[in-house]
Amino acid sequence: MKATATSHPNIALIKYWGKRNRALNLPAVPSLSITLAPFETRTTVSWGEDADRFEINGQVASGDAANRIGAFLDLVDPKRPPVHLESTNNFPTAAGLASSSSAFAALALAANAAAGHSRSLAELSILARQGSGSACRSLWGGWVTWAAGQAEDGSDSHGTPLAPVDHWNLKVIVALVSGEKKAISSRAGMLHTEATSPLYPGWVTSAEADIEEAIAAVKSRDLERLGTAMEHSTMKMHGTMLSANPPVRYLKAGSMAVLDAVESLRAQGVPAWATMDAGPNVKVLTTAESAEQVEKAIQEIVQTTHILHIGGDARLVS
Ligand code: PMV
DSSP states (O other), X not given: OEEEEEEXXXXXXEOOOOEEETTTTEESSOEEEEEEESOOEEEEXXXXXXXXXXXXXXXXXXXXXXXXXXXXXXXXXXXXXXXXXXXXXXXXXXXXXXXXXXXXXXXXXXXXXXXXXOOOHHHHHHHHHHHOGGGGGTTSSSEEEEOOOOOTXXXXXXXXXXXXXXXXXXXXXXXXSOXXXXXXXXXXXXXXXXXXXXXXXHHHHTHHHHHHHHHHHXXXXXXXXXXXXXXXXXXXXXXXXXXXXXXXXXXXXXXXXXXXXXXXXXXXXXXXXXXXXXXXXXXXXXXXXXXXXXXXXXXXXXXXXXXXXXXXOOEEOO
């Protein structure tokens, strides 16, 4: 059978960094994200071919990338037949947003349907989580939480919708500081941080308070409260990475320059708060009214920017 699914990437406002179980990709901390459009991954899976063939953005995958997809399809069905996959992003790979979140959410949805299985959304989220942690939040549009959970098998650690796409019309401006592939993958960076940062235990124990604060801010649509919680989670995550030995440093001089610009926008009364993930690019959260002004200020520092809005659910299109 053949199935096609689409999914938007997401960015975390309250961050996932560190695992309580490596094999199952279970997080040590809870996280909260927003799903971002118009960026989108579209994936078609054809189940029951004569050999595996995975094509990403028009190029046949090989090596690690192919192995990662093959291993993921084995989770969908351990007795699977060979599969053809075609996946395309409508956004540049070097857009400054992790595309693995939308990639594994779309793949989970399409592969499950092509295999003729009927997993629930929570089960699909658990599946997507094993491809890439952040992907478990991309099954839903709008505002999504991901619980760390306690179950050994990870059955209580999946995405849960917090508020729908039309709950709050915020925008995210992506500032592309660098389009280069990152030197340290999030997987390797997390392991190293857990193993060597003396600040890591504090990162884990303080996460619950951050997510409670952010959930309250989302529910009451209080942008200053949400932006402050997001920046705190971001800086604490990067501080924990920087205190690893040797340090895990994703931020560049250009990231700092964008942070300065965001601070001066705020000093002028413009609502803008910044976040960065496992890379140097900065994403700025702001209101629909201020989006263009924020983008203009950032364009004085970086050449490439994107204005994104909150996107909808991952879905099967055929
Ligand atoms: O989904 P992964 O394994 O690539 O990890 C993502 C980690 C961060 O992007 C830094 C934070 C997050 O919660 O998305």
